[in-house]
């Protein structure tokens with residue numbers, strides 16, 4: 001099977017890292033294709049960044065439909081464009097936040113999230129509510145690092161993340177930690193060893209859930225609100241969406 005792992009930001013180094021982490025965890029016979037939008041924010045750290053990146057995610061799903069992809073992963077912790085993407089395909093579309101929440105709830109009764117900047121914490125809180133995991137999550141914490149520090153200042157970023165994870169372990173009465181950024185996809189082992197708790201990050205969780213959904217012969221329901229969009233004309237820069 002082929003999984004298209006979409007990094008919604010436009011930083012190639014992060015896309016490459018995410019793709020490598022996804023391929024490492026994938027089952028034999030699962031091919032991961034890591035992509036990113038042709039245009040959009042180099043990192044996603046606000047509601048505005050999320051909104052702009054969602055269009056790029058949808059473009060990548062439309063490209064995947066042309067290639068006959070079996071499943072999609074949206075590899076940004078805000079799950080940008082998730083429901084809109086599900087309208088475009090019969091394949092499963094798994095957001096890394098939703099995947100991480102499910103996985104954490106399977107191995108612990110309470111978890112905390114450690115993300116990058118505190119200002120994006122509200123996005124995780126909204127998703128906890130939307131996905132029904134509000135009561136599972138003790139606290140949404142932030143290492144207070146810009147997303148691209150994960151690429152440009154990796155050691156400092158890792159130390160800040162580990163410090164915040166240790167505070168979560170000592171103060172939050174939790175059983176697991178969820179890493180709140182696709183750019184942390186390669187850090188789970190190191191952080192788990194440093195903190196002594198199970199650490200879940202969404203890229204790898206989403207790849208395994210995508211394999212499970214496809215393996216069960218399931219895909220995105222086309223009944224109701226996730227049916228294909230009603231064909232209509234689009235104008236201007238979105239003209240190519242006409243008649244989808």
Ligand SMILES: O=C(O)C[C@H]1NC(=O)NC1=O
Pocket residue numbers: 009042043044045075076077078115116117120147180181182183
């Ligand atoms: O929301 C965040 O802090 C992390 C989010 N931003 C990004 O560019 N990729 C992500 O996973």
